[in-house]
Amino acid sequence: MLIDVHAHIDTKEFDKDRDEIVRKCNILIVNAGVDLESNLKSLDLEKKYNNVIAAVGFHPEFIKDKINEVEKCLQLTKNAKIISEVGIDYYWIKEEEYRKKQIEILAKFLEIGEKDQKPVIIHVRGGLSDLINLIESFKVKFVIHAFEGSIKNAKKIIDLGGYISVPPILLRDKQRQEIVKNIDLEYILTETDSPFMAHEKMIRNEPCNVKLTIEKLAELKKMNKEEIEKKIEDNFKKLVHL
Numbered sequence: 001m002l003i004d005v006h007a008h009i010d011t012k013e014f015d016k017d018r019d020e021i022v023r024k025c026n027i028l029i030v031n032a033g034v035d036l037e038s039n040l041k042s043l044d045l046e047k048k049y050n051n052v053i054a055a056v057g058f059h060p061e062f063i064k065d066k067i068n069e070v071e072k073c074l075q076l077t078k079n080a081k082i083i084s085e086v087g088i089d090y091y092w093i094k095e096e097e098y099r100k101k102q103i104e105i106l107a108k109f110l111e112i113g114e115k116d117q118k119p120v121i122i123h124v125r126g127g128l129s130d131l132i133n134l135i136e137s138f139k140v141k142f143v144i145h146a147f148e149g150s151i152k153n154a155k156k157i158i159d160l161g162g163y164i165s166v167p168p169i170l171l172r173d174k175q176r177q178e179i180v181k182n183i184d185l186e187y188i189l190t191e192t193d194s195p196f197m198a199h200e201k202m203i204r205n206e207p208c209n210v211k212l213t214i215e216k217l218a219e220l221k222k223m224n225k226e227e228i229e230k231k232i233e234d235n236f237k238k239l240v241h242l
């Protein structure tokens with residue numbers, strides 16, 4: 001079975017053909033909520049499709065506009081097996097006070113992840129060292145989604161017990177290819193971040209494109225596709241108790 005550990009199929013981009021997209025290939029999709037409305041949609045999708053798992057979180061990009069939704073999002077985590085999308089984003093958020101706030105909120109989600117033993121799937125854009133400092137004080141299973149840092153930092157994340165998940169953009173991103181070559185398959189997961197991060201620019205990404213990532217991983221790791229697919233599935237099962 002293919003695993004998409006991070007997608008946003010609740011978005012309007014899938015309103016016309018969501019049913020078809022979800023059922024198109026043999027895949028398990030983790031749908032990440034980014035705010036209150038999408039968390040609720042994510043939970044609905046889990047009810048509707050048996051191959052969708054809801055993740056609930058609060059996207060760090062919304063720290064300014066939607067901060068009043070945080071409490072409710074924190075509460076909704078009790079209905080989900082996975083916590084996401086949460087994290088740190090210094091690319092869009094430049095102000096020190098809001099960056100601090102992002103860290104405070106992420107800490108609250110990590111606390112829940114530790115207490116309820118739920119994996120946390122994390123967005124980090126800029127601020128990786130702040131994330132590493134924070135995560136060191138929690139005993140929590142975690143994934144860095146669409147990791148875009150250095151090989152050295154990828155290894156640091158693995159040392160802390162984390163996984164790195166790879167979107168189809170891998171096909172056109174040399175830096176991510178280098179990371180994949182340099183870390184053990186044991187710590188790799190696949191995702192799409194649909195509708196974003198596709199293998200080609202300007203096209204809508206979709207969960208079944210995990211297939212393309214698997215093919216690329218097979219090439220980079222010099223293994224066959226079936227082995228890679230099975231290994232990723234096993235990794236995912238270690239992360240989440242289904």
Ligand SMILES: [Zn+2]
Pocket residue numbers: 006007008032085123193
């Ligand atoms: Zn995302």
